[in-house]
């Protein structure tokens with residue numbers, strides 16, 4: 001029976017529709033468990049650029065920082081995007097991640113038994129898969145382009161005598177690698193006790209350092225099985241034998257690619273939540289940002305086709321990780337499973353003999369079960 | 371009825387076994403079509419490091435350069451590899467690719483109908499898939515670590531006051547991007563006339579430049595359908611709807627990851643050949659390096675478990691691209707298809723009601739059909 005403040009950033013495209021449903025579910029949780037959630041809604045992405053001149057204003061960032069948790073929809077992904085805009089909607093994400101030091105991005109992938117047939121992967125390959133990707137979120141090739149540029153970490157297009165040339169810099173310090181590895185090993189202890197560290201150590205210096213640090217951290221967790229895997233091999237094994245994985249830990253861009261790929265195990269990106277965590281403590285736990293891993297999907301925005309479950313499960317992760325409300329989180333997960341089990345789907349998961357609901361109807365169904 | 375010189379670099383692990391079978395097939399082609407192939411065998415990888423002190427000697431490089439084509443097995447992939455060895459077997463690959471300017475790596479993926487059931491992906495998703503990944507092979511995050519280091523393109527581990535820090539540099543010039551895009555568009559004209567250019571333009575400056583150049587090149591090919599796709603989205607769509615793709619063109623590391631993933635469409639990496647091409651002209655055509663995309667697989671080396679088909683199909687690509695022998699290449703492909711169709715498999719493709727052959731037996735079967 002607590003009082004919590006949640007910053008809400010619906011964003012672009014389908015962001016607002018799916019966030020509305022996540023809030024519907026949080027409200028259902030509040031009334032069932034006797035909590036009170038105060039929502040602080042702020043602009044982010046294109047709407048913020050148009051109204052406030054920035055992808056996220058400093059005032060909004062502060063609201064986020066003072067909240068107990070942040071619920072995020074989606075930004076960017078405009079089909080016309082070619083990198084020439086001055087302010088990019090994605091900068092909101094970068095500012096939040098970097099500004100609030102959310103260095104650990106947790107992306108769990110656990111295909112529901114009643115959704116196995118929705119995946120392009122065969123059911124017998126999927127059955128029993130239950131993994132989480134721990135993606136480093138504040139380093140690597142990202143952030144070089146933020147203003148002001150990070151010294152020694154250029155990301156720019158240069159004019160040379162032979163035409164243009166472009167550069168990006170992949171940078172990792174021992175400390176950055178160590179803290180994300182520790183998150184992975186701690187997570188593994190609560191799970192199947194296996195960590196797969198993914199890198200490209202046969203090519204990248206940053207991966208050679210990554211491997212050295214990973215070996216050192218692994219020595220502190222003798223109870224956890226540990227292995228290295230090259231990123232190309234991982235992209236293959238992830239669909240060849242997903243049940244072999246428990247916790248996958250990797251650098252920023254590899255994590256970005258591998259989690260989109262892994263989303264296919266769950267049948268649709270529309271099913272997959274994420275949590276971004278740092279070290280900032282609140283009165284109730286750890287500040288975190290929670291967002292569906294799908295993007296803004298402008299092509300289906302406003303049509304009731306979006307699957308709100310990724311946003312709803314992100315709200316469940318919010319309850320668990322930032323507010324410490326484990327039973328409440330479990331209740332949401334159970335409600336989602338029950339509704340899917342009963343044959344209800346959104347457009348992305350349309351199959352024969354299922355009942356396809358609109359975004360809002362799906363939210364209502366799940367709320368009703370709660 | 372020509373005379374051709376082929377440099378043969380079997381390398382490490384299963385490299386020699388599968389290369390032997392590729393040669394068996396080339397010999398069968400020679401006698402059926404009346405050609406004569408002279409093989410120049412050279413050491414590469416671990417064997418070369420031990421015998422010659424380098425992953426590939428300058429003398430061997432020269433043999434390659436003077437040949438009509440290069441047949442390559444595999445190097446590296448030692449399970450104990452942690453990046454601390456002085457000379458790495460993979461440097462042979464880097465030296466060949468960079469030294470002979472093989473900037474375009476072609477990796478076709480076309481699942482055989484009789485192998486659809488061997489893939490972790492559902493047959494109905496796979497049916498009709500036929501794509502080629504055109505991977506840039508001499509730029510990007512690779513090569514920064516070669517001695518001497520490329521100026522302005524560091525790849526190194528540095529000692530700082532706060533511990534170690536590692537850096538890699540992703541660099542592309544307009545000219546490098548343009549030439550690989552042209553390879554992709556030319557390839558598309560001979561195929562289904564569609565190019566998907568894959569980048570991460572919402573994060574990387576190099577991808578923003580990539581997109582600009584790609585748009586410019588695309589304007590020269592109005593008959594080819596053209597689209598951009600973010601690399602994370604591509605990792606998803608590749609298994610969600612592989613039939614949507616024709617030619618995928620992308621930078622070095624993205625291509626490395628996406629092709630290993632795409633190999634699962636074909637049931638096994640053991641099925642997938644590749645060609646690396648540059649601008650070096652020979653008496654018969656263009657010099658190229660041909661290698662299976664699988665690695666050295668030391669865990670199964672010497673046991674007759676390796677699938678020689680990737681090497682055999684690489685030999686077919688060699689005939690087609692470097693020697694201009696199209697019917698000969700087609701004959702090999704047909705023979706492979708016939709043997710698979712008849713139910714013969716290697717260990718990697720074991721399924722009920724198939725006959726599993728050893729590496730050599732598979733080579734013999736295919737040769738017999740030829």
Ligand SMILES: CC(C)[C@H](C(=O)O)[C@@H](O)C(=O)O
Nearest residue numbers: 075076090093256572573602
């Ligand atoms: C929108 C984009 C910048 C972002 C990323 O690359 O991190 C997205 O793909 C994600 O995975 O959250």
Ligand SMILES: CC(C)[C@H](C(=O)O)[C@@H](O)C(=O)O
Nearest residue numbers: 202203232445446460463626
């Ligand atoms: C062995 C390794 C360096 C190589 C690469 O990354 O290019 C391999 O994975 C490949 O795809 O040819």
